[in-house]
Amino acid sequence: MSIVVTGATGLLGRLVITELLHRVPASSVVAVVRDKAKAADLAERGIELRVADYDEPETLAGPFGAGDRVLLISGSEVGRRVPQHAAVVSAAKAAGVAQLAYTGILGGPEADFLLADEHRATERAILDSGLPHTFLRNGWYTENYTANLAPVLAHGAVVGNAGEGRIASAARADYAAAAAAVLTGPLEEHLGRAYELSGDVSWSLAEYAAEVARQTGREIAYTEVPAAAHLEILVGAGVPQPFAEILVDVDAAIARGALAARGDDLSRLIGRPTTPLAETVAAALATS
Structure with a gap:
């Protein structure tokens, strides 16, 4: 039996590997x-x-074996993920894997925004397959914001159409640690479970801007714009139109309040405890 991580060279995959090596031998x-x-490396x-x-799909016949515990990390190519994930589920x-854990999105079938569509379809495919499974419904990564600090610092503004909505985010490493725990813990404890994963503390984009301002000593504020204007700004900055539409919808x-849920x-x-916003902001500023 092996613990198999797909998408292992991605940002989340590498962190999951690191967490697994704290728990099991590399040979596993x-x-x-x-x-x-x-x-x-x-x-x-x-x-x-x-x-x-x-x-x-023909390449997926070899990676998995009977009794393996598998982590399907969702693909990064929005719009193509349903057939991609279906191929992994079929393989x-x-x-005959013992567990298929899938990194979906907070809210699962109740998530009502565009980015959730492919995750809902994947969960349904897994359920229809009859595979022993665990759903890791990941909330927002704080790095979704801190990885894009350059324009915030350049313009002194966080721009969005999220109003006063709150985000119960956590660091990507937190989600990786949860995946590793599910892949190495007792099977009977995790099979058939859907974990709603989110940070301990929620924050608004105005609070995020204030935290960046506090740590940099600069004047940075949240600027609320209409959805249409936000879309225009993103496309003007080089974001492809289809993905820009998804970001505005998020x-x-x-x-x-779709990403504000705080559970344990x-x-x-x-x-x-999950990693505080301030800590992830500090880490991003240290490398920017």
Whole structure:
């Protein structure tokens, strides 16, 4: 039996691998990657690499084995993820894996914004497959904002159409730790479960802007704009129109409270409080 992580060279995948190595020997971990060269550092840590591509279903026949515990990290190509994920689900079922954990989105079938559509479809495909599964419904990563600090610092503004909506985010490493806990904990404890994962503390974009201002000593404020104007700003900054529309829709969902839910699933799984906003902002500023 192996613990198999798909998308292992991505931002979340690498963090999951690191967390797993705190819990199990490297010989127990398999990284599924598209390019072995990009995963050379993982191989150096003693992790077996298996090559597969979500877009090439025939390559997915080899990575999984009977009894494996598999983490399906959702693809990054919005609009293509349903067939990609379906190919993984089909391969996992054919292999007879013991657990398929999937990184979905907070709210699962109740999430009512565009970005959630493919996650809802994937959860349905997993349920229809009959696979033993665990749903990791990840809330927002704080890094979704802190990774884009350059324009905030350049213009002295956080721009959005989220109103006073709140975001119960956590650091990406928190979600990685939860995934590792689910993949290494007792199967009977996690099978058939759907974990709603979010941060312990919620914040608004105005509070985020204030935190960046506090840590930088600069004047930075949240600027609320209509959805149409926000879309125009994003497209003007080079964001492809379809993805820009999704981002504007996410802000509208935030305004409705769709990402404000604060439960204890995440902190309970990782055995500690989730990472505070201020800490993730500080880490981003230190590397910017």
